Amino acid sequence: MNASNPEIYVIAAAIVATLMPGSLHIRVNLxxxxxxxxxxxxxxxxxxxxxxxxxxxxxxxxxxVLKAVGIPLSLLWTSGRLNxxxxxxxxxxxxxxxxxxxxLLGASFFLTKDLPLPVVENGGGGWLGAAAxxxxxxxxxxxxxxxxxxISQILGFLIIENGIFVFALxxxxxxxxxxxxxxxxxxxxxxxIGGVLIFKIQKSFEHIxxxxxxxxxx
Amino acid sequence: xxxxIAMSVAPLLxxxxxxxxxxxxxxxxxVPSLFFLQIGLIAYICIPVLNGTATDLIFxxxxxxxxIGAYFLLLTNFVVACAMSHAFAFFxxxxxxxxxxxxNHERIFYASTALFLLAMSFVFICDNLGFLxxxxxxxxxxxxxxxYFSRDKHALEATWKYLIVCxxxxxxxxxxxxxxxxxxxxxxxxxxxxxxxxLIAHANMLQPKLLQLGYIFCLLGYGTxxxxxxxxxxxxxxxxxxxxxxxxxxxxxxxxCALYAIWxxxxxxxxxxxxxxxxxLPIIWGAITALVASLVLVHQSGIKRLWAYSSIENVGIMxxxxxxxxxxxxxxxxxxxxxxxxxxxxxxxNIIQTTGTKELAHIHGVLKTSPVWGILFAIAAxxxxxxxxxxxxxxEWMILSKGADAHSWIAVIMLIIALTLSFIxxxxxxxxxxxxxxxxxxxxxxxxxxxFIPFVLCVCALLLGVTFVPSLLVNPL
Numbered sequence: 001m002n003a004s005n006p007e008i009y010v011i012a013a014a015i016v017a018t019l020m021p022g023s024l025h026i027r028v029n030l031x032x033x034x035x036x037x038x039x040x041x042x043x044x045x046x047x048x049x050x051x052x053x054x055x056x057x058x059x060x061x062x063x064x065v066l067k068a069v070g071i072p073l074s075l076l077w078t079s080g081r082l083n084x085x086x087x088x089x090x091x092x093x094x095x096x097x098x099x100x101x102x103x104l105l106g107a108s109f110f111l112t113k114d115l116p117l118p119v120v121e122n123g124g125g126g127w128l129g130a131a132a133x134x135x136x137x138x139x140x141x142x143x144x145x146x147x148x149x150x151i152s153q154i155l156g157f158l159i160i161e162n163g164i165f166v167f168a169l170x171x172x173x174x175x176x177x178x179x180x181x182x183x184x185x186x187x188x189x190x191x192x193i194g195g196v197l198i199f200k201i202q203k204s205f206e207h208i209x210x211x212x213x214x215x216x217x218x
Numbered sequence: 219x220x221x222x223i224a225m226s227v228a229p230l231l232x233x234x235x236x237x238x239x240x241x242x243x244x245x246x247x248x249v250p251s252l253f254f255l256q257i258g259l260i261a262y263i264c265i266p267v268l269n270g271t272a273t274d275l276i277f278x279x280x281x282x283x284x285x286i287g288a289y290f291l292l293l294t295n296f297v298v299a300c301a302m303s304h305a306f307a308f309f310x311x312x313x314x315x316x317x318x319x320x321x322n323h324e325r326i327f328y329a330s331t332a333l334f335l336l337a338m339s340f341v342f343i344c345d346n347l348g349f350l351x352x353x354x355x356x357x358x359x360x361x362x363x364x365x366y367f368s369r370d371k372h373a374l375e376a377t378w379k380y381l382i383v384c385x386x387x388x389x390x391x392x393x394x395x396x397x398x399x400x401x402x403x404x405x406x407x408x409x410x411x412x413x414x415x416x417l418i419a420h421a422n423m424l425q426p427k428l429l430q431l432g433y434i435f436c437l438l439g440y441g442t443x444x445x446x447x448x449x450x451x452x453x454x455x456x457x458x459x460x461x462x463x464x465x466x467x468x469x470x471x472x473x474x475c476a477l478y479a480i481w482x483x484x485x486x487x488x489x490x491x492x493x494x495x496x497x498x499l500p501i502i503w504g505a506i507t508a509l510v511a512s513l514v515l516v517h518q519s520g521i522k523r524l525w526a527y528s529s530i531e532n533v534g535i536m537x538x539x540x541x542x543x544x545x546x547x548x549x550x551x552x553x554x555x556x557x558x559x560x561x562x563x564x565x566x567x568n569i570i571q572t573t574g575t576k577e578l579a580h581i582h583g584v585l586k587t588s589p590v591w592g593i594l595f596a597i598a599a600x601x602x603x604x605x606x607x608x609x610x611x612x613x614e615w616m617i618l619s620k621g622a623d624a625h626s627w628i629a630v631i632m633l634i635i636a637l638t639l640s641f642i643x644x645x646x647x648x649x650x651x652x653x654x655x656x657x658x659x660x661x662x663x664x665x666x667x668x669x670f671i672p673f674v675l676c677v678c679a680l681l682l683g684v685t686f687v688p689s690l691l692v693n694p695l
Contacts, residue, residue: 168396179348186355213375
């Protein structure tokens with residue numbers, strides 16, 4: 001394996017992501033998210049160069065600028081404005097959540113090793129990429145399950161989305177660019193709406209602990 | 219001009235008018251008129267597929283429509299046009315009650331509705347699984363603004379749950395879409411394709427493992443959006459907290475869109491050698507959904523939550539029809555359900571405005587307060603539970619007999635229990651709403667506007683039952 005193999009970066013991204021459930025600090029998790037997404041952007045750029053797909057290079061640039069820098073900065077600003085720095089966590093203590101995430105990283109390798117290998121002409125993508133993608137999805141789910149604050153829920157969703165993107169990047173060749181742009185636009189708009197709702201939740205409830213939003217029950 | 223662009227003109231114009239106009243009355247009148255014009259335009263564009271001279275109408279490489287799609291497109295536009303026509307009276311009354319403190323809220327509501335309709339329309343003309351996903355996700359984003367209309371704590375909670383649960387659910391559908399794309403690269407289409415027509419043409423050559431995984435994830439993802447049990451947690455909250463016209467659109471139009479997405483992937487799976495998955499899974503899951511929803515229906519405390527769970531029950535029945543590979547029964551069940559359910563949500567909105575409560579325990583004697591609402595409410599409730607002579611009765615009977623023919627006995631038994639339970643539960647709840655003495659001194663407005671659209675929908679429901687549905691079953695699409 002050499003440094004120009006995208007798989008190294010997506011696996012590194014999956015490993016960094018497993019650390020996220022271990023921290024309850026919003027700022028630390030946002031940093032981790034930025035690093036994970038930046039690694040995904042590097043993997044995307046390397047895949048684009050390897051396959052001479054210059055449209056994908058544009059996607060890599062958008063991921064680096066909008067998702068790896070833009071979203072963490074805007075969420076950092078949100079947490080600063082709302083004066084929240086720490087999630088209380090729920091369901092599992094943080095260290096246990098992190099260890100579950102690491103275990104699921106291992107499980108992802110077993111789950112994906114029987115998947116048919118991707119048909120890629122210029123080498124690259126193997127089942128390791130699929131394992132990294134599935135592991136990111138698991139980590140995102142663990143984060144959503146074990147966090148109470150709305151910002152952490154959005155972070156969990158973004159990690160899941162990163163996992164799906166990594167899976168698509170390594171297991172397929174040439175997902176239509178329009179579709180990828182559409183997906184990115186939807187995710188960005190979703191995060192923006194989520195961000196606005198967080199402010200509204202703070203204003204109405206004086207907290208952003210979504211575990212306490214339990215008025216509507218049968 | 220590209221026909222898919224032509225279909226976007228009226229909704230986009232409606233969105234611009236809603237945002238730009240300072241005159242609320244003008245917006246309330248013009249927007250539904252544009253939506254009715256849109257129905258005419260769609261019917262005109264789709265004439266070749268509707269009268270059977272063409273099997274599909276191809277707009278461009280990734281956009282086309284077939285006959286079932288055209289019927290669903292017309293139904294969706296009809297539901298939105300009816301709900302927004304009723305919204306005229308609804309918002310007038312809200313304004314009279316002093317609940318419309320910021321005119322911007324209404325403007326955003328109308329503009330979001332127009333964009334919501336546009337996103338839903340694209341669901342039916344997408345011939346590409348990727349664009350289909352984008353359209354479904356767009357419906358979530360635009361309809362979130364509708365659920366948040368009242369800006370209170372409950373609306374905020376419902377919107378947050380709706381956005382998060384549906385976005386995560388839909389993310390799984392994206393993973394499914396990626397897996398189906400990957401399955402096409404193993405021999406069928408070397409460059410891969412998300413185009414449904416191309417995938418159908420190469421259905422036998424798709425990589426089985428990836429395809430099956432893709433199908434399961436799509437079912438899970440779009441199932442969350444359709445409110446399939448146990449992924450339905452967002453649905454009763456969103457339906458009960460949104461204003462009545464929005465609840466009607468969510469139930470009568472949005473759920474059909476998500477189910478239509480399931481139908482598109484099921485249609486593809488049915489042509490592969492692995493169709494056992496796409497027949498058995500939706501049938502069992504649909505039957506379980508119908509049963510769970512009907513059990514929860516018994517203990518409902520809110521009037522709109524009651525109809526929300528009834529929608530989940532109908533989603534289950536429609537999923538069974540999809541599993542039986544019967545697009546006709548799926549459409550007819552959706553048609554009957556949408557017409558009756560929109561009527562029920564709109565009258566429920568009138569009742570909530572008049573009584574000031576959503577709690578079933580406080581709503582009694584509607585028949586005394588407003589006999590017109592009461593009669594229409596009873597008719598629509600009968601229609602939605604599948605009582606004869608309404609169309610749902612024939613559809614549900616056909617679904618049950620088709621299930622028995624296929625020896626799906628467990629699903630058939632579960633459906634029969636679900637239908638019986640929901641009929642009893644809805645009858646008891648509706649009986650309490652209509653009869654008895656009104657607890658509060660509620661005075662229903664003697665306005666023609668509050669009853670006109672529900673009246674039209676009740677007539678449609680009755681006509682569907684006695685003419686359209688039987689004739690369609692004799693001469694299938």
